[in-house]
Amino acid sequence: DADVTQTPRNRITKTGKRIMLECSQTKGHDRMYWYRQDPGLGLRLIYYSFDVKDINKGEISDGYSVSRQAQAKFSLSLESAIPNQTALYFCATSGQASNQPQHFGDGTRLSIL
Amino acid sequence: GQQLNQSPQSMFIQEGEDVSMNCTSSSIFNTWLWYKQDPGEGPVLLIALYKAGELTSNGRLTAQFGITRKDSFLNISASIPSDVGIYFCAGQYSGGGKLIFGQGTELSVKP
Numbered sequence: 001d002a003d004v005t006q007t008p009r010n011r012i013t014k015t016g017k018r019i020m021l022e023c024s025q026t027k028g029h030d031r032m033y034w035y036r037q038d039p040g041l042g043l044r045l046i047y048y049s050f051d052v053k054d055i056n057k058g059e060i061s062d063g064y065s066v067s068r069q070a071q072a073k074f075s076l077s078l079e080s081a082i083p084n085q086t087a088l089y090f091c092a093t094s095g096q097a098s099n100q101p102q103h104f105g106d107g108t109r110l111s112i113l
Numbered sequence: 114g115q116q117l118n119q120s121p122q123s124m125f126i127q128e129g130e131d132v133s134m135n136c137t138s139s140s141i142f143n144t145w146l147w148y149k150q151d152p153g154e155g156p157v158l159l160i161a162l163y164k165a166g167e168l169t170s171n172g173r174l175t176a177q178f179g180i181t182r183k184d185s186f187l188n189i190s191a192s193i194p195s196d197v198g199i200y201f202c203a204g205q206y207s208g209g210g211k212l213i214f215g216q217g218t219e220l221s222v223k224p
Binding site: 004031033035040041042043044045048050058090092094099101102103104105106107 | 117119144153201211215
């Protein structure tokens with residue numbers, strides 16, 4: 001979905017490095033999410049935000065942090081990357097109403113050596 | 114953390130065949146969603162279901178929200194090569210927000 005843009009699309013880095021993944025959206029949605037995808041495990045929620053400055057932990061938040069400084073932007077950071085954080089990362093957005101479906105970006109493939 | 118049980122994990126079918134996949138959960142959901150993921154892309158919403166018993170179609174795709182609110186199925190009729198991809202179910206609790214995803218069903222279609 002071109003309305004949800006993730007950067008970078010691919011990143012290879014070393015253990016111990018700090019990494020930031022960016023997500024921006026032009027859909028005007030209040031709610032934003034970060035998921036991680038691993039083979040055979042589907043997508044698992046890392047963090048989510050229902051509004052600017054609102055931050056909530058998801059299922060697997062350990063080792064990650066996020067920042068929501070503007071409605072259109074939600075960034076995910078790995079403070080000290082480790083190899084088992086190698087995965088495909090997706091950002092998603094949704095409207096405020098409880099029945100609004102989530103729309104996903106095209107993902108960031110992150111490899112940690 | 115909780116996950117949905119999605120089956121089958123993979124399917125290899127002949128073009129023209131019908132496909133069925135399902136998800137079950139120990140929890141009750143308010144909303145069931147079905148997404149498709151193509152290689153190198155993010156999941157794209159196929160069908161959203163909001164009421165127990167609801168049956169909704171989108172072209173050759175049909176999905177149902179189970180009466181118990183703990184399960185859902187997706188059928189694809191007369192499959193074509195572009196149906197290839199990974200299909201995910203996702204459940205959402207009342208109040209909206211975060212989704213719980215199934216493990217995915219990888220579909221391969223032989224021409």
